[in-house]
Amino acid sequence: MSPKISKGAIGLLVLGLLIGSGIGFAISYMLVPSTSAHGLVGDVTVVALVPLTGSLSTYGENSKVAAELAVSDVNAWLNETGASWRLKYIFEDTSTDPVTALNKLKTWHGKGVVIYHQMTSSSELKECKAYADANHLLQISCMSSSAALAIPNDYIYRNIVHSLKSSKPIVALMKEAGVKHVIVTWRGDSWGDSFHDAVKNELASTGIACHDEYGIRFDPQLTSFTVQAASLNDAVTALVNSGIPKDEIGIFALAFDEIALYMADAATYPLLREVKWFGSDSSANVNTLITNTLAGQFAIDTKFVSPTYTPGENPKMERVREYIRSVLGRETDPYAYASYDIVWYIAIALRMADAYDADAVKNLLPKIVENYYGASGWFTLDENGDRAFADYELWIVREVNGTLTWTSAGTWSYVTGKTEWTIPIYQ
Structure with a gap:
């Protein structure tokens, strides 16, 4: 079933790929009305499950900082375009532990959250999968690469290639x-x-x-x-x-x-x-x-x-890279670039759907990803919802x-x- 898209969001996403001097970058024109007669208002919550402690803490810290930058950028864009809502991110430490990740997902689902930015390992994502799929909770991962999770038509998208x-x-x-x-x-x-x-x-x-x-x-x-x-x-x-x-x-x-x-x-x-x-x-x-x-x-x-x-050198990647260096004082990793872009995927899909609806966002994401050139470069999703190359x-x-x-x-x-x-x- 195709998602219902508000008339006010038609024409929202027109992404042009400008390729020059061997480096591609996107110029996006967000053609949106200044007000919305209905739909999203106030804070729209996304929960990020992130390993800030445990054996993936280095990557978790990098991805969290990248997402924080993206949330700031997204909310500036929403303000400039007259949106009646703002993106609110909540970061939950999973301790690189699958059971902890699932428990925190269940807790936030009980509070009505249906969209999750997974900065976790494949084991944590796998632990959450059955519950999330059964309850139509969308999980978008910047870190999992297990081939065992390359499954079509589920509620997982992954911004990196599998093993x-x-x-x-x-x-x-x-x-x-x-x-x-x-x-x-x-x-x-x-x-x-x-x-x-x-x-x-x-x-x-x-x-x-x-x-x-x-x-x-x-x-x-x-x-x-x-x-x-x-x-x-x-x-x-x-x-x-x-x-x-x-x-x-x-x-x-x-x-x-x-x-x-x-x-x-x-x-x-x-x-x-x-x-x-x-x-x-x-x-x-x-x-x-x-x-x-x-x-x-x-x-x-x-x-x-x-x-x-x-992702290859591009201006967005360099901006995220330098920001993480300034905050954490170290080189970052590609997961962080993927993390930055995922925030934008979610925000663009929510703006188009004009509803806090995991299925609507899920159905919009493949075309958004295909027409978006971000910090993690350009790519398409394969039949399993994973980065294709x-x-x-x-x-x-x-x-x-x-x-x-x-x-x-x-x-x-x-x-x-x-x-x-x-x-x-x-x-």
Whole structure:
């Protein structure tokens, strides 16, 4: 069923893509009346479920700050266009815990909230899914990438690609690095399990061996990785003793902020420092890895590289990036750009529908996304409501003037399937 759109909102969204000098950006003309005879008035509430504590806190903080900027921008626009309502965001800390996320969603649903900005992990989103779908609660995610949640016609939209697609640049890097044998260690949750399976399948298609007999699935609540590090060392030792050269062995670590603790424990084994390590979008720009000297140096020694989708340079992205730097004093991540844009998607859809209606917003979102060029770039949604494609930026840890820092070392192109290095790490 198509959403009912008020006459006053017809012509609201006319987005022009202006492409020039290799950089695209959108100029939007919001043709709206100065007043509305009916519909939305006062504060319109959206609840953001965000991990401000726990293993995703770095990303949660970034996404929260980006959303706060977007809410300010949206309300300025609503004021300028004479809207009778304002967007009100409420941020709830989930502690990176699925049960907490669901409980807070239920609490706010009891207060009448039907639209949720999910800045949470895939496990948290998955925990909320059944309840949200059954009650027609719209969840728009800037962070979840589990392929297990790539489901058509549900009440989830995701502004990033899922792990089946994210596995391609990772395996391409392994191949370029000369790796022929891979051991995977991963978070034992929805995100980690689906990512592990996706990479395993991608490795099989390229002829690289995935040694699942040595795979290490760990509890997401762990704060010590001495057992896992010892097991990894035993596994690498076994491969080396079987005649496999160390430079053909790779470790793929699927982790959040705990990657720093894991690497600090792994650093006690010299052999683990002699093989190449690979990460994912969830380890890129993790602040704990550069504040933990032991772990950071280990990342440098192992040429640890974490691909994460990149929106490409554009003025909106740079504005959000600089704002987060000014507030948090650090480099941000692509989830934050997605978070900024989600606020605008919601606001534009609400303005068009002129009703606080999750189904109306849900039905409007695909066309809005398709015609919007934001901080996270331009893209379309696939049949599952997920970002359909993305290029990837390759992040490494370096020491610059005596300080550990995250640095972009190159990009991987979705179109060509090839890597372009600015800092070649495998030469």
